[in-house]
Amino acid sequence: xxxxxxxxxxxxxxxxxxxxxxxxxxxxxxxxxxxxxxxxxxxxxxxxxxxxxxxxxxxxxxxxxxxxxxxxxxxxxxxxxxxxxxxxxxxxxxxxxxxxxxxxxxxxxxxxxxxxxxxxxxxxxxxxxxxxxxx
Numbered sequence: 001x002x003x004x005x006x007x008x009x010x011x012x013x014x015x016x017x018x019x020x021x022x023x024x025x026x027x028x029x030x031x032x033x034x035x036x037x038x039x040x041x042x043x044x045x046x047x048x049x050x051x052x053x054x055x056x057x058x059x060x061x062x063x064x065x066x067x068x069x070x071x072x073x074x075x076x077x078x079x080x081x082x083x084x085x086x087x088x089x090x091x092x093x094x095x096x097x098x099x100x101x102x103x104x105x106x107x108x109x110x111x112x113x114x115x116x117x118x119x120x121x122x123x124x125x126x127x128x129x130x131x132x133x134x135x
Contacts, residue, residue, distance in 0.1 A: 007060060007061075007125075007129075008121065010059055010060045011056070011060045011120075011121050013059075014052060014055040014056055014059060014060055015052070015117055015120070017051065017055070018048040018049075018051055018052040018055070019048070019113055021044075021047060021048045021051055022044045022045055022047070022048035022109075022113075023044070023106075023109060024044075025040070025043060025044035025047050025048070026040050026041055026044040026105070026109060027102070027105075029043060029044065030100075030105060031102050031105075037091065037095055037100050037105050038088065038091050038092055038095060041087060041088065041091045041109070041112075042084065042088060045083075045084050045087055046084070049077070049080045049084075052080070052120075053073065053076050053077075053080075056076075056124065057072065057076070057128070060124075061124060061125070061128055061129040061130075062129055062130040062131065063130060064128065064129070064130040065130070067128075072128060075127055075128055076124070076128060079119075079120065079123045079124060079127065079128075080120070082119065082123070083116045083119050083120055083123075086112070086115060086116050086119060087112045087113075087116050090108065090111060090112035090115060091108055091109070091112055093108075094107070094108025094109075094111065094112070095108060
C-alpha cells in the first residue's frame with residue numbers, strides 16, 4: 001500500500017507539472033490569442049501529453065519488459081486520446097453551461113483535469129505499469 005501511495009504522489013507531481021503546461025497553453029491560446037477555448041483545450045492537452053509520457057514512464061511507472069517502447073508509447077497515446085475525449089466532452093459542456101470567460105474556462109478545466117487524472121492513473125497502472133513484478 002505504501003508503494004501505491006508513493007507512486008500516486010509521484011503521479012500527482014508529474015500531473016501537476018503537465019497541468020501547468022496544459023493550462024498555460026490553454027490560457028495563452030484562448031485568452032491571449034483569442035482562439036476558441038475548446039480548440040485551445042485540444043491543443044494544450046496534446047502538448048502536455050508529450051511531457052507527461054516522458055515523465056510518467058521515467059519517474060512514476062515501472063517499465064514492462066514484455067512490451068516495446070513503441071508499443072508502450074502507442075498504448076500511452078491511446079489512453080491519452082481517451083482522456084482527451086473525456087476532457088473535450090467536459091470542456092464543451094462547461095463552456096456551454098458556464099460561459100467562456102477566463103474564470104469559467106478555469107473552473108471547467110479544473111473539473112476536467114480531476115476526472116481525466118483518475119482515468120490516466122488507473123488506465124496507465126493497469127496497462128503500462130510492471131508493478132511489483134519488476135522489483
